[in-house]
Amino acid sequence: MLTSEYLTCPDLFADTVVDWQKTDGRNALPWQQDPSPYRVMVSELMLQQTQVTTVIPYFQRWMQKLPDIHALAAADTDTVMALWQGLGYYARARNLHKAAKYIVFDLGEFPFELNDLLTIPGIGRYTAGAIRSFAYDAYGPIVDGNVRRLFCRLFGIEGVPTTSAVDKKLWALADALTPKQNNRRFAQALLDLGATVCKPKQADCLSCPLQTQCVAFNTGRVAELPTAKPKKMTPTKAGHFLWIEQGDKLLLQKRPDSGIWADLWSLPQVDETAESLLQAKLQGQFQHVFSHYKLDASVWHPVSGVSEPAGSSWYNKEQVLEIGLPAPIRSWIEKNWLKKS
DNA sequence: CACTCGTGGAA
DNA sequence: TTTCCAAGAGT
Incomplete structure (x- = not known):
């Protein structure tokens, strides 16, 4: 990996993307209003592998029917599945229901520590970091599809990003670059940059605040990174x-x-x-x-x-x-x- | 590690 | 029309 100014001075990276997010990021999404742990958890589970525009109406309906974690913990399976119907990946709905019962009946309160969040059904490393960042505005590194693409290009990381070697690098970068403050806006900045600027195709490098430091941009490899994974035939x-x-x-x-x-x-x-x-x-x-x-x-x-x-x-x-x-x-x-x- | 698990938006 | 792939997690 090429050395980057951002690795020797992580605060420079955080300050740059945080400043960009204030003016050019998304700040009116439904789950950004009253970002309680419950609302953040529900939104993050819905957003796993699912686009923002698809989730919005589901999130609104969900909060109308199950406005807090106690309502979800007390709901029956058919109610939960009906609210999720059409979203896909239905294990997420089952896990979310289990999570609410676990938090209400076993833990008694919503966890704060990363390791405790990771014990909740349906919450993995990304979602745990997202809840830390968005709900608590606390340190919580995240690596999702957006961050993978952003970091692979910014640091010129070769190799299929979902392989364990590359995955390990990406999480190490996320751990190191995530600041100790402004975590809510920092995490939102990474997602917004990936979704609206550092897009899979037609990346908008001219409006990217990281352009001068970007290895892919400076070597003309934006279209080649991240490395595409070989596709397989579907039966x-x-x-x-x-x-x-x-x-x-x-x-x-x-x-x-x-x-x-x-x-x-x-x-x-x-x-x-x-x-x-x-x-x-x-x-x-x-x-x-x-x-x-x-x-x-x-x-x-x-x-x-x-x-x-x-x-x-x-x-x-x-x-x-x-x-x-x-x-x-x-x-x-x-x-x-x-x-x- | 490879596979399972949905659906729809966008190019 | 085809193809990619989206705020991933569980097994």
């Missing part, structure tokens, strides 16, 4: 779902507490060798793309008289709106049921 899987209507109700099944769409309600899914498919009629098909595979889904009308799958319940058109459904299943139900008179 396609087939899924078979049952459409079973009775009167004004539709049969839905609670999915298991692990695996894809865990704890959500869905059309009952069966193996392609299932007896219920033997004389079933195909209602239609759709495709859905996940991060790691593609799903070719078929929806079947089984012959009448098939036994109800375990863990299934009947829902009418109003009840279906209030439970957590996978996005493509909800979409299918809307098109084929709700919008049909």
Whole structure:
């Protein structure tokens, strides 16, 4: 790694990005108002691998329904999953629910120390540092996608950033560059720089406050850093779902507490060798793309008289709106049921 | 360490 | 249309 003025004088780095953030950063995001530990935790869990514009309406709805950690700790699973429905990565919702119960019933108060925050379900090194910074305005190093990109370019770090060797370097830099004061604005500055200036493509180097010190900019390698990781082929899987209507109700099944769409309600899914498919009629098909595979889904009308799958319940058109459904299943139900008179 | 875990915005 | 990838964590 090239030596940088910022490494010998970390305060210079902090002062530079903090000053930039005051005038050019984002300062009106919903979770920046009343940044209590609870609000910061909820926002950070929602923001994991999810864009700000996607999270905002979910965060608003969540806070209206579950305004404090005691409300969340007392809520039931279906309420939590319904509020999360459509956001994806549903383990985050389960972990957030567990976290609230753990903090309220076991700890008694929201932790302050990094090591204590790390014992909370769903909170890893990044999120622990983010809660320290945003909720307590205390020392809390963060390395997320934004910081990885920013540091790889600024210090000319080679190698795929998610490998352990590079990851270790990035955290060492974050530990060293994070100041002892102004942590809330400092952390926001790193995220804002990565999101609005040091972008993955079309980096806006001309308006970057770190430009003169940036190794990638000074060597013309902004487009090459960080090193892209080799992409792998994603497999396609087939899924078979049952459409079973009775009167004004539709049969839905609670999915298991692990695996894809865990704890959500869905059309009952069966193996392609299932007896219920033997004389079933195909209602239609759709495709859905996940991060790691593609799903070719078929929806079947089984012959009448098939036994109800375990863990299934009947829902009418109003009840279906209030439970957590996978996005493509909800979409299918809307098109084929709700919008049909 | 490699894999699992969603969805949608943006180029 | 395809591709990337986003305030990552758990196993």
